[in-house]
Amino acid sequence: MSESPTVERARPETELSGVGIGLVAEVGVVARMADPPPPPSAAASQEPADVERKRARQALAAVAADLRDRAAQAGGDAADVLEAQALMAEDFSLAAAVEEGVKAGRTAARAIYEAFAGYREALAGAGEYLAARVADLDDIRNRAIAASLGLPPPGVPELPHPYVLVATDLAPADTATLDLSKVVALVTVEGGPTSHTAILARSRGIPAMVGCAGAARLRDGDEVLVDPAHHVVVLNPEPARVGAARAAAAAVVGSAGAVGAGATADGKAVALLANIGGPDDVAGALAAGAEGVGLLRTEFLYLDAEHAPSVEEQEGIYRRIFTELGDRRVVVRVLDAGADKPLAFLPVGKEPNPALGLRGIRALRAHPDILRDQLAAIARAQSGTSTTVWVMAPMVGEPAEAEWFVAQARRAGLATAGVMIEVPSAALLTEEILVSAAFVSLGTNDLAQYALAADRQLGTLAHLLDPWHPAVLRLIGISAGAAASAGKPIGVCGESAADPLLACVLVGLGVGSLSMAPTALGAVRATLGRYTYDECVRMAGLARSAGSAAQARAVVREAADEL
Template sequence: MNRLTGVGVSPGVGFGTGYVLVHEIPVPAADARHGGDAELERIRAVNALEQVAGDLEGRGVRAGGEGQQVLDAQAMMARDPGLAAGVAELVAEGRSASRAVYEAFGRYREMLAGAGGYLGARVADLDDVRDRTIAALEGLSLPGVPVQAAEPYVLVARDLAPADTALLSPGVVAAFVTEEGGPTSHTAIIARALGVPAVVACPGATAIPAGTPVLVDGTSGLVRLSPSGEEVDAVRRAAAARAAVLAASTGVGTTADGHAVPLLANIGGPGDVDAALEYGAEGVGLYRTEFLFLGRKEAPSAEEQEAAYLEVLKAFPGGQVVVRTLDAGADKPLAFLPPAGEEPNPALGERGSRLFRIHPELMAEQLTALARAASQVSARIQVMAPMVATAEEAARFATACREAGLPSAGVMVEIPSAALRASDLAAEVAFFSIGTNDLAQYAFAADRQLGALAALQDAWQPALLDLVAMAAAGAARYGRPCGVCGEAAGDPVLACVLVGLGVTSLSMAPPSLPAVRAALARHTQQQCLLAAQAARAAVSPDRARAAARSHLPGLVELAL
């Protein structure tokens, strides 16, 4: 075995000694019982959960940016009132604190795994909180990740928890490789935020012998073991040449013949602004406002929201800032709202913009805060709703925005019906933004976190390209801009194809901006169009990618 193949989720090449992380906490015995004092045992469990939550929050503060948002969401799991109630019930029946925690988490685990979407993606995070809590109760030490090393190493694991990775830096870790996970797992999110190459859904990764030299290609998904010195040198030379070209790629996004394509950043809050500016973002294409709401017992006040929005808007004077309204609901429960009731499949339930039908006051307060913030700056704010399926829903949201004093209202295209009837929606709103991750999930009936179905989540699937083309055409019919804010936008090859499909702007994780900017600058709009046509004519993702590259000769000099 000298090579493994997985799914590349963060571009670049990393080389170093493999460090295999084994995260095994013994399962508490099924018959483990406490000594008779149920209240004392319950308090032990509650204290352990709070200890874990506090540790995660502390790590988040040190990590900052997107890492902090991820860890804060994980701390919320440890403080979930429903989980605490489940633990108390099991302890009252006689289970030991550790066994009660294990079983209570197990119930949640089944629910999350079946939910898909955002909650389905959080199973690994839940397992990590469970293991950390049991370790605290049993006095065990969790295997740690070295945060300092003489040379960067390749971190290999079955899966990686945010607490393991959020404090790392490119100077410590050369690449991530995991057996599980998908393009939107937290491993992938944090890797892209750090600018570290990563490969997920890579079978056999944890069997790599400790100390083995590992070469990781985060674009192709190829993992090579014990490569020759010549091979490593060749890859490093190509990477250095590519880095030099990318470093020289500055300015606004444009094709070789001057067709403007604004290049924007995906952010989760003010903490991500510095990275967006560092990599030359022209604005924000996706501001995920849910991070203001998750993990709280009370909704953020209008004043708190206004301050957070204002901080981001001030960073882009005269620039474009696209804000997504609260994307929460059945599969991102908010502690301060009553549960929507039992839903067989929360990923298809009362979430996104549908939540506002139940709690219109929540949308009204958020839109008011956004309008107040927008009135104080020169940034061009645009507000969009997630999970919109019909023209009626689009019209309802646009009306609410106008009434709040926000003239530019748009919608996320992440449900196939929105792409299929895009022109109907375009008649009601000012712009579209395509979320390719969810659009693929719903189009192919494939959970975006299930590694076994990663091929169906490939953004090069011709059917997905067809849906993007439909959405762009519907928008163009009414002269509306149509951006892409899914992970597909950060693939420099696919970025050219998206422009050829009619997409008017691209938004991505900030470290992906230079490569996309360079790829566009080396190709004309006509070349992008021909690449898009060739990709749509293919019958598989691999063939679509190869067909597109044949029309994009400038990729060779970029080593892409």
Template sequence: MAEPLPPPSDAPSTLSVDDEKARVTDAVAAVARELEQRGAQAGGAAQDVLEAQAMMAEDPSLADEVDTRLAQGKTGEFAVFDAFASFRDQLSAMGGYLGERAADLDDVAQRVIARLRGVAAPGVPDPGHPFVLVAKDLAPADTALLDLDKVLALVTTEGGPTSHTAILAREKSIVAVVGTVEAKGLRDGQMVIVDAAAGVVTTDPTPDELERAQNRAAARAAAATAPLTDGALADGTPVPLLANLGNADAAAEAVTLGAEGVGLFRTEFLFLSANQAPTVEQQREAYTKLLAAFPGKKVVVRVLDAGADKPLPFLNDAHEENPALGLRGLRALRASEDILREQLTALAEADAATSADLWVMAPMVSTVEETQYFVDLARDYGVKTAGVMVEVPSSALLADRILAHADFASIGTNDLTQYTLAADRLLGSVATFQDPWHPAVLRLIGEVGDAGRATGKPVGICGEAAADPLLAVVLVGLGATSLSMAPTALADVRASLLQHTLEDARDIAEAALAADSATSARTAAQEASTRRAALAAANTTDEGAQQ
């Protein structure tokens, strides 16, 4: 990966302030248009990401900061570098969604500075042959347009499961391992195996390791081209496979890839780029478009998940020292209840206008009282199926009491892992802790699964864990009744479930729970899976001999 541009000098400019301002204005506009063009070329989620970057480049607040530095006699290059760095540090300190956008801001700054210098922006190299791309992180503009005939896999030392690099890699079905510090030791020309399912990069593999990797790749390719069927285990136990979506425009592709419905529809896209809350009419239009794409199918919509980590001027933009533990999710909505009431109104009206099976859930619920509040309010507005997200340990431990009031629970494994292991999911320095395979996380998921069975209530998974083919089997063994993921992961998970019975899944889950670490839990699950497969094969052979 090309190295970042060296930081500009703080030497005074030899040009007038007006001349420097004109240079910066032209460079920023050119970069914004280039990002928009790349987004239009890429389409899908990439277009949304790159258009957001273009808006970021031309943010009036950033422009004011740049102008302040130009007025002090700085060069355009330094003014951009320093102003963008200041904003980046503010975003990083906020954490959460906006903390993850700090890397995007760095990329915009690099592109503007390169334009000012008249040089090419740092980007993806082209060695003239297929290769594994290794980088500190990858800009969305580069990820969106990767040549998949050349880039065999992507490995980064920074980022997390919610970074734009990870999101776009999943959408484009790029084999990727993000946030692995071991990648710093990789060198040009070295042979590696990138196993995205296991999150492992194997260096200098043996012939046996290469053969196994090739067999896994062939099996994955076969699964991707297999006829679409509803999600189910080998014994016929149904496990609906649903899609995580961020906007209604992605619905058609999700259906094409085999989604049986929607397990998580994030409504934030309607709010995050607005200076005021969208109207009931605007929301109803968007929700109706989504629901109409899934006639007769389950569609789970999450009400606005925002707050201090995603500050909105009309919701809550107060500074908090630790926003991940602050006024976010349902807490923020309760503080601005009119926004929640308007959202429930729009959802109920969209539901009445379509034939989809609408389920609505609240984010970041941590108490039984919060559950009662949301479910009662949703019912007042005509929502027939109201549930909660389980993302913090308290709601997992009280799942039986929560499900006494809620119609369903959906486990967000990204946040549940973060809060269980006290490891910010956006920090590369603690990325090794951000692993849903950890037995502590699995035990909490099992608590929710047990509560679901006891109360007869559905328990879904909508975090990144559901997209891991083997972990998906474990989650079903722990009591998950449906799995929701990025649509591109559906084929792999469908194939994995078909290899195991419910008894297998429970046995594999028990093996993972008995481990002491995330790594050993994954290994134990893999060994249990292999053992169950061998047992099934032996039973099949015995039955054939008896006949």
């Protein structure tokens, strides 16, 4: 935990709740992001249309170039996000909409504003994945407007001392290139556990609190304690609380270097794996001590493509990943796309509620050629390597879907095929699903969303999306019990696995492997090693019997402290 300027506490200690990202608490003074530029005037331009047209084109080009520069600096997941933003700024149809605005007599700034407004409305109603990109679109718009007016782009304040960055929301361009010697934590009013702020905070190891509505009242210079493990931001924290947080942070940091196979204190093995999004993530995962990969997201091959990648293109990328992993295990999730992640070559039509629409396994069954090519590429890439390759299907809801997927995998020459348990029906029918599936993997992010009827992208519902919720834990317990009876593996690849104490609960429920962001592996490994399997079972029982997520977390923490 870093040091920060001493601020006299003039107000009583106040807790603000949100969704915590990370394990280490940080204390610092608040520095707020500047508000975005106001909407440009709708008054007619006093300049010729050619001048405004050139100004608008140059502004969008400058924004795209700046985003690519930032991508080059950031690397990894952040680079992919920023490259996607740059493509948005260069979108042909967006440029055409700006052109129409200029022709109608608008200034460059106003034409840009109005063009983005149409896209913003479309994205906001297009389902979970694209709705989450609205903040990205707003950031590009604000940067382009500023460029067209000759103003500096909105961005992170530059201060000579460490601080906690507070904003309504943060764009990828802001989070990807943060100076971590100055920014000790992030707090956003909006956003959820799958927002870009959350994703990039995890990948860069920055403590964060998202969906913290109370943060709107924080002001520059306020002293705050950001405690993601307890899902609170504490305004004017008491000295004793800061001291306790510093001690806990030191313990977490000290455990980050823990290596070796995952196991409880009495030696029950628990495979600790990494979630990765592409070949560039493998080295970091192995360096963090991952025993393998529990979730290889393959969407990176598809989302920016106008045409489905060929079998040869896919094979080359998969082979690169498998070769680097050596003789470890990798669980490849086949394309998880559909109405909420629309692809030009995988049309599903307009749906009123895309989160409940033709997605995951449903979309693949509607377009079996996409799955056939992907499975063929995976099988060909596995040939000649020592990697143990498992494949799994997303959003499976019933045994027939599992049976269909397993048949496709075997036809491609892949012997070990399983499914993700992400919807309550699949959790309740795990016993029947495992008649054909070789394993199951719990996607706790979506499982919580569907079990609790709370949209993952809505900051106003972030407090409901808690994997500690007893309803979610009971579903996990049902699935784990079925897997034990069938003698087949069950793991968790949702971010709940990255919470060290919840990891112990998951093991106590019967989960045999945990896959998470690589930055969380050390702390989870160290925490598991403190408790016996029976103690994990006891903690799981306490959590399942609780009446709320907050109560479950509290009773387990109390029990863990006593053990």
